[in-house]
Amino acid sequence: MSLRIATWNICGVRRRPEPLARLVREAKPDVLCLQETKAADDVFPHAAIAALGFKHVFVHGMKGYNGLAILSRWPIKNATGRDCVGRSDCRYAHATIEGIEIHNCYVPAGGDVPDPKKNDKFAHKLAFLDEMAEWWSGRRRRNAKAILVGDLNVAPLENDVWSHKQLLNVVSHTPAEVDRLQRWRQAHDWIDAVRHFVPPEQKLFSWWSFRNRDWAASDRGRRLDHIWATPALAGALKSAKVMREARGWPDASDHVPVVVDLKL
């Protein structure tokens, strides 16, 4: 069977019903993982999402900030949220769909100052990344079929940002973050499923700031949104796409969806 998995930082699930419907119409994902839903579970738009054809939904949300959802055309098993760095702030959820573990993650953005001694938010981000690496190295289930998606808020490669030199000391592309993200990835032999298809010489972004009058002309983007797969799924990876055009949709999020196709 084929399975299409998409991830999208939607920046307010209640604010974007039209872009959400358009994504479903145009990309037709079987599984759609959302981050930054910014909605407590009791105000989540369940009816609208059921109308898009997702019969199975797991929400892990809170009032105002963060929040995740896993939308699926196929049954969701063993769904659960997980606290990270000792906080119940709705940044991690996982479930099993069609025998594949799906992990949906929203890494803290980290604030503006890239110094953990001066900026608690940056310290929290580094601790979060360390905890992910630790957790995944402890699991030792590299043979398992698993997919990890989300807004990881780190652009690891030089061509994952518009200017490597100019962003080396900017939160999301500092060596402290990039090293930790790579440690996390290597802790479980994760394959970067998007760079699996797009050569590292090619610029590739999934986020453009709202604070930019003409995002397309200046194109000062970063690749913050990722899809990773375990080696057991390497042969099943068929294609990957970053939906750049979605940044120009009416009521766009500042992030665009990332999509991977698997043939199981």
Add this chain to the structure above:
DNA sequence: ATGGTTGCACGGCAA
């Protein structure tokens, strides 16, 4: 060095 924009929720914080 600063300010630029958005969502949530209705002031100010987080991004």
